[in-house]
Every structure is written in structure tokens, then in C-alpha cells.
Amino acid sequence: MKKTITILFLAASVVAYAEKKPLDHSVYDKWENTSSVKLSDDGKILSYEVKPQAGDGRLVFNDLGRNSEFVVSRGESAVFSNDGRWAIFRIKAPFDKTRDAKIKKKKAEDMPKDSLGYIDLKTFSLRNLGPVNKFITSTEKNAVIVYETGEKDSKV
Numbered sequence: 001m002k003k004t005i006t007i008l009f010l011a012a013s014v015v016a017y018a019e020k021k022p023l024d025h026s027v028y029d030k031w032e033n034t035s036s037v038k039l040s041d042d043g044k045i046l047s048y049e050v051k052p053q054a055g056d057g058r059l060v061f062n063d064l065g066r067n068s069e070f071v072v073s074r075g076e077s078a079v080f081s082n083d084g085r086w087a088i089f090r091i092k093a094p095f096d097k098t099r100d101a102k103i104k105k106k107k108a109e110d111m112p113k114d115s116l117g118y119i120d121l122k123t124f125s126l127r128n129l130g131p132v133n134k135f136i137t138s139t140e141k142n143a144v145i146v147y148e149t150g151e152k153d154s155k156v
Contacts, residue, residue, distance in 0.1 A: 038078060072089065075091055
């Protein structure tokens with residue numbers, strides 16, 4: 001009886017082992033990390049970033065009340081307005097274009113540029129404001145956004 005149980009156990013182990021796909025380098029690049037989880041002040045919108053090991057990530061906005069989702073390719077660093085109506089964020093330059101430019105050792109001014117985007121959280125309409133180096137927002141009720149374009153002017 002003990003021999004039969006042992007043989008069945010070994011047979012089941014071999015079958016279970018055969019079903020598992022071995023991990024190799026090609027699998028690691030597909031793994032994704034979730035980070036920068038934020039909740040709007042009114043508690044209605046949740047945002048988070050999903051980033052792969054290599055490649056372009058995405059910024060996800062979830063409307064918790066309507067159970068709907070909006071995804072911004074290459075989005076990151078979201079900031080909500082105090083009234084929960086808007087979110088502003090950086091849209092990264094495409095990974096492949098940036099990588100190619102670095103390999104070709106292009107000058108900083110010739111590198112692909114990030115841009116500034118914002119979204120109306122009621123309608124999930126997206127607008128891209130163009131190239132940006134950095135941006136800051138006010139903490140007051142009427143949001144003010146100041147951003148630097150990388151050219152010699154800043155916009156308000």
C-alpha cells in the first residue's frame with residue numbers, strides 16, 4: 001500500500017512539474033509593477049501607475065462611483081485638483097525612441113521630449129499641452145499649473 005501511494009505521489013509530482021513553464025530572461029521583461037497609488041480628495045477617483053520592467057508604462061484612472069476606467073499610455077506623476085475635477089500628469093516620451101536616441105548619443109535638445117497632459121475626470125477627456133521639463137501645481141481651491149517647456153519661456 002505504501003509503495004502504491006509513493007508511486008502515485010511521484011507520478012503526480014512529475015505531471016505537475018511538466019505543466020510549469022520555466023522562468024527565463026524573456027519572462028522578466030513582461031513583469032509589471034504597480035506604484036504611485038493616489039485617491040482624489042473627494043474619494044471618487046483612484047489613480048495608479050503600471051510600469052513594465054522595460055518599455056512604456058501607463059497611468060490608470062478609475063472612477064469608483066461609475067466603475068469605469070481610463071488609461072493614459074506613458075502617463076506618470078498624476079496630481080489631482082482639490083475639487084477632484086482634473087488631474088495633471090507627465091506623458092513620458094516613447095521608450096523605444098528615447099532608447100534609440102541614447103544609443104545614437106544625441107544631444108539633450110535632440111532627445112524625445114516628455115509632455116504635459118491633463119484629464120477632465122468627469123468626462124475622461126484628455127488634453128496634451130505639449131513638451132514639458134517640469135511642472136508644479138498650487139494647493140489652493142482654484143488650481144494653478146506652472147510648467148517649464150524646455151524652451152526659454154514658461155507658461156501659466
